[in-house]
Amino acid sequence: MADPHALSNSVCIVGVDESDEIGSLPGKSQLTLHLEAIANAVQDAGLKISDVDGVFTAGQHSPALLGEALGITPRYVDGTTVGGCSFIIEVGHAVAALHHGLCNVAVISHGESGRSGVGVSPRRDTSLTGQFEAPFGFGGAPTLFGMITTRHMHVYGTTLEQWAQVAVSTRKWAMLNPKALRREAITVADVLNSRPVVYPFNVLNICLVTDAGGAVVLTRADLAKDCAKKPVYVRGVGESTEHVMLTQMKDLTFSEATRLAGEKAFRMAGVTPKDFDHIMLYDAFTSGPPIMLESLGVAKRGEGVHFFEEGRSTPGGTLPINTNGGGLSYTHSGMYGIFPIIEAARQLRGECGPRQAPNVKLSLVNGMGGMLSAAGTLVLSNETGT
Amino acid sequence: MELDRPLPSPITPEAKPFWDGLREGKLLLPKCKACSHVFFYPRVLCPRCHARDLTWIQASGKGKLHAFEIAYQAFTKAWTVKPPYVLAMVELAEGPRLMTNLVNVEPDPKAIKCDMPVQVVFSKLTEEVTLPLFEPAR
Numbered sequence: 001m002a003d004p005h006a007l008s009n010s011v012c013i014v015g016v017d018e019s020d021e022i023g024s025l026p027g028k029s030q031l032t033l034h035l036e037a038i039a040n041a042v043q044d045a046g047l048k049i050s051d052v053d054g055v056f057t058a059g060q061h062s063p064a065l066l067g068e069a070l071g072i073t074p075r076y077v078d079g080t081t082v083g084g085c086s087f088i089i090e091v092g093h094a095v096a097a098l099h100h101g102l103c104n105v106a107v108i109s110h111g112e113s114g115r116s117g118v119g120v121s122p123r124r125d126t127s128l129t130g131q132f133e134a135p136f137g138f139g140g141a142p143t144l145f146g147m148i149t150t151r152h153m154h155v156y157g158t159t160l161e162q163w164a165q166v167a168v169s170t171r172k173w174a175m176l177n178p179k180a181l182r183r184e185a186i187t188v189a190d191v192l193n194s195r196p197v198v199y200p201f202n203v204l205n206i207c208l209v210t211d212a213g214g215a216v217v218l219t220r221a222d223l224a225k226d227c228a229k230k231p232v233y234v235r236g237v238g239e240s241t242e243h244v245m246l247t248q249m250k251d252l253t254f255s256e257a258t259r260l261a262g263e264k265a266f267r268m269a270g271v272t273p274k275d276f277d278h279i280m281l282y283d284a285f286t287s288g289p290p291i292m293l294e295s296l297g298v299a300k301r302g303e304g305v306h307f308f309e310e311g312r313s314t315p316g317g318t319l320p321i322n323t324n325g326g327g328l329s330y331t332h333s334g335m336y337g338i339f340p341i342i343e344a345a346r347q348l349r350g351e352c353g354p355r356q357a358p359n360v361k362l363s364l365v366n367g368m369g370g371m372l373s374a375a376g377t378l379v380l381s382n383e384t385g386t
Numbered sequence: 387m388e389l390d391r392p393l394p395s396p397i398t399p400e401a402k403p404f405w406d407g408l409r410e411g412k413l414l415l416p417k418c419k420a421c422s423h424v425f426f427y428p429r430v431l432c433p434r435c436h437a438r439d440l441t442w443i444q445a446s447g448k449g450k451l452h453a454f455e456i457a458y459q460a461f462t463k464a465w466t467v468k469p470p471y472v473l474a475m476v477e478l479a480e481g482p483r484l485m486t487n488l489v490n491v492e493p494d495p496k497a498i499k500c501d502m503p504v505q506v507v508f509s510k511l512t513e514e515v516t517l518p519l520f521e522p523a524r
Contacts, residue, residue, distance in 0.1 A: 131394040131401055132427055135517055136487050137473055139461035146455035147475050154453075154500035198473070199456035199495055245427065247475060247483040252453055 004268045009384045011095040012224035012231035015045025016342040019111065019213030022331045023181050026211075029119030033213030033333075034066055034111030041215035046228025047105060052217075054078075054103030056094055058086030059112060059335055060121050066109055076103035082241055083369020084282060084335040087216070088376030091341065092237030094218050104219060108341075111213035114334035118211070128245055141284060142198050142206055144246050144371045149200050149287040151252040156302030158290075160200060164191035165305065166286040167204050167328055169313045174325025176315060176355035181208055182329040191286075205286040207327035207336070214338035216345070232345045236269030236379030238262060246371050253302075255372035258295035262366065262377045269379035271362065273297040278347050278360040279319065280340035282367035283326040292366050296377070320357040323347060337367040341378065348382040392464035393515050401428045403442050408516040411508050413445040415480055426482035447506035448523065449478040454500065456493050476504055476520050490521040 017040035019033045028036075034057070042049050054076040055063040063077035076097050080086050087108050094106040113120050129138070138144060152158050168188055174180035186204065194204040224231035238261035243249045250256060266273060273296055281289040290304025299307055307313055313321035322328075324343035327336045344363040346352050362385075365378040397405050407414035417424045420437035431438045455473040460466065470493040477483045489507060491497060503523035510516045 127396055127398045128427060130392075131397060133485050134392045134462060134464075135394045135511075135515075136485055136519075137391065137457060137461060137465050137467060137471060138485060139465070143455060143457065143461050143473055146473070147453035150455065151453040151500060196458045198458060198461075201455075247426070247485060252475075 010099045014227040015041040015217030016345045017041040022212035026116040030111045030113040037213035037215035045217045051105045054106035056090040056108040082374040085337045085367030085369040085376040087337040088367040089239040106218045109215045110338035112333035113211045145285045162305040163286040164188040166308045169308045170326040170328045174329030177325045180325035180330040207284045207332035210331045212331045212333040236265035238264030238377040241374040255295040257375040261375040262296040265377040276364040278363040279321045280365045390466045414442045417443045424480045449476045452477040
């Protein structure tokens with residue numbers, strides 16, 4: 001059987017960027033958000049759009065549409081859409097395609113007019129949600145992720161104050177990021193006193209809803225040396241899916257998909273869950289990141305929330321987490337997964353200014369699709385470690 | 387009378403016996419004849435052993451509240467039930483879980499506990515559709 005370790009370090013992230021603006025953009029379609037992000041990320045790499053021959057995306061627009069709009073004819077396309085972590089999973093797919101020469105320059109693109117709905121097709125319920133969730137009032141992620149959260153509170157005694165600390169830590173990073181939408185200081189009390197939406201979530205436990213694009217450019221390590229910026233090595237990748245309907249999740253307090261994705265990525269990279277000095281986690285809700293740390297084996301079960309205490313995940317802390325300000329405070333267009341990759345690459349390049357974490361060498365990116373239904377994990381580094 | 391919630395839609399052929407049973411006040415669940423696994427939602431093969439020889443059993447209607455939320459607003463346009471209301475995931479005594487509402491209970495986190503015993507209440511919406519809601523067991 002082929003050894004996935006052979007793919008480790010063979011491909012690098014060479015370009016990353018957002019769309020020209022992110023936030024509330026009623027004047028831009030989601031196709032425009034894609035194209036701006038791609039143009040910016042390709043420029044960041046010191047490449048041209050005409051160099052791109054692999055197009056990867058997720059969501060409503062197919063890679064074929066992006067190729068057409070860019071005026072290129074890609075020889076490799078991937079439109080895997082399994083939720084917000086699809087872009088993280090597609091890094092793994094791009095690594096395989098690039099390594100084997102199926103394409104030379106891959107772009108993974110996200111564009112979503114999540115707030116303004118410009119150029120967006122109406123969503124359609126599937127037969128399963130329409131039959132077994134909608135008649136009871138379920139609709140949208142907060143009505144589902146809360147189930148995971150109350151069960152975790154029941155099993156482990158996790159408190160509303162502890163979830164709130166995740167929002168506080170993340171906001172502290174956002175205050176240092178000029179691109180973040182919410183930059184005013186908040187306290188645990190502010191979170192607990194914010195508008196109740198659906199118990200156990202108040203509005204400050206829930207991610208933003210924004211318009212944004214983001215893109216990541218990858219190429220083989222031998223070609224990366226000619227790009228504009230210091231290469232970021234993809235040392236490990238992992239993916240998995242467990243369920244779509246939340247009733248089918250084996251243990252609501254533990255993501256099996258995340259465990260599998262993490263194990264694969266760590267093994268390919270030759271690292272352990274304790275080796276990281278920077279972590280990016282998909283934070284649609286305050287309870288997500290702690291449960292991801294537990295599922296990845298970074299934290300013991302029930303102890304993920306302790307990583308978000310002052311002096312740990314926070315600026316100046318021992319293990320910086322979600323240093324862009326996260327989906328909670330920086331941006332969350334709907335499928336957030338491209339943005340943690342962008343931030344990890346910037347931290348590894350050392351270009352984050354006031355929010356730069358010191359001596360970042362090994363970064364963990366982990367995202368979920370749906371309600372911890374799908375998972376993608378990356379191990380990224382500015383050195384090969386060999 | 388105006389409906390205060392969306393009807394299940396579309397009712398799929400493989401789930402029709404479930405909805406037909408509810409109309410008669412029965413909570414029916416698919417069961418695998420090969421490995422005896424009782425599962426939900428309905429589908430044409432057993433998700434445990436992948437056999438395709440399935441039957442239906444009548445559930446006891448008893449279970450435990452696996453997880454819950456208390457909603458302070460509507461989340462879909464068709465929903466006009468006055469908040470707060472309780473969203474629930476119930477684990478049936480037969481094993482499978484389903485999404486439902488917990489009714490006849492104070493919508494307060496102090497009054498609702500995970501794993502509390504619950505029982506089914508059949509709530510007739512239309513001539514065709516009856517929903518399985520749940521209340522604290524008496």
